[in-house]
Amino acid sequence: MPNSPQHLHDVLVHLRRIIRATDLQSKRVVKACGLTIPQIMVLRSIEALGDVTVRKISDSVSLSQATVTTILNRLEDRQYVERVRAQKDKRIVNARLTESGLEILKTTPPLLHEKFIDEFESLEGWEQTQVLSSLQRIAMMMDAENLDAAPLLDINSPDALV
Amino acid sequence: MPNSPQHLHDVLVHLRRIIRATDLQSKRVVKACGLTIPQIMVLRSIEALGDVTVRKISDSVSLSQATVTTILNRLEDRQYVERVRAQKDKRIVNARLTESGLEILKTTPPLLHEKFIDEFESLEGWEQTQVLSSLQRIAMMMDAENLDAAPLLDINSPDALV
C-alpha cells in the first residue's frame, strides 16, 4: 500500500532541492561567462529559431512573455540582441542575434552542472530513460494549464540547449 | 545505446517546465490564502520545529540563510512571526509563530496542485516509488555541494509540509 502523504511531502522536498540547485548552477554559470541560464536559453532559442517573436521565445523556454521581455531588455542593453519590428504586422517584434550575441554564445558552458552530466551519462540507458520519463510525467502532472492528458514525447524543441 | 545529449536536453526542458509550474502554483496559492509557497514552508517549518534558528529553517526548507531572512522580514511585518534573540548566545535569533501565524497556517491549501496530487495518488505504488526515486536521484546528482554520494533515503524532515 503506497504511503501517499509521505511520498507527496518527499516530492515537494526534492523539487525544492532541485530548484535550489538550478539557481546555484545559474550563479556559477554567470561567473563563468557573465550570462544567467535564462539569458543563455533565450539567446540559444533565438539562435535556433532565427528571427523570432517574443511569444515563440516564451513558449520555447517555458517563461512568460513578460519575463522574456525583461530578459530581452537586458540582452539588448548589452547589445547581444536587437529588436526588429515586423513590417506587415507592427505589433510583432522579432528578436535577432547580433555579432556579439553569436560570439558570446560560443563561450557559454553547459547549463547543467558537470557533475550532473557525468553522473547522468554514467547511468545505464534504461536508467536514463526511467529518470527522464519520471521527469516528463511530473512536468505533465504539474502542468495545470493543460488539463487534458498531453501527448507523450512531443518534444520538438531546438536542440543543443543543454 | 543511450542518446545522452538528447536526453540531457530533454532533462533541462522538463526541469524548466517543472520550475515554471511551481511558480504558477505559488501565485495560485497566494490568491487563495495571501501567502506564497516559500512563506508557507517557512511558517510550517517553524511550527514543526518550535522556536528555531534561521540556519535550521534554511536547512529545512532548502533556501539560503539570506533568503530566509527576507522571508522572515515579510512574515514579521505581517505579525505572523516574531524574532526572539537567545539570551545565552546573542548572535542567535529564534523565530516563533504568533497567534495569527498559527491561525493563517490553518487556512493554507496544499502546496502541490490538486491535479498533481490526484494524479500522483492514482499511480500504482511502484510508479510512485519510481517517480520519487528518480526525483531523489536528480536532486542528488544536481547537488554540487555534496560531491560525495549522499546516503539515500535520509529524509528526516518535518512531516505534513505538502
Next chain:
DNA sequence: CCTATATACTTTGAACTGTAACTTTTTTAA
C-alpha cells in the same frame, strides 16, 4: 587580557518571475 578567527544573522545589489494593467495594432462584426 586581548587579538584572531569563527559563527549567526542582516544588508545590499542584481536578476528572475508572474499577474494585471496598459499601449499599439489588427481583425471581426454590425
Next chain:
DNA sequence: TTAAAAAAGTTACAGTTCAAAGTATATAGG
C-alpha cells in the same frame, strides 16, 4: 465604415533568490 474584440508586447509591482559584504557576538590562543 466603424466600433468592439483580440493579439503582441511592455510596464508596474511585489516577491523570491543568491553571493558578498557587513555587523554583532562568541571562542581560542598567546
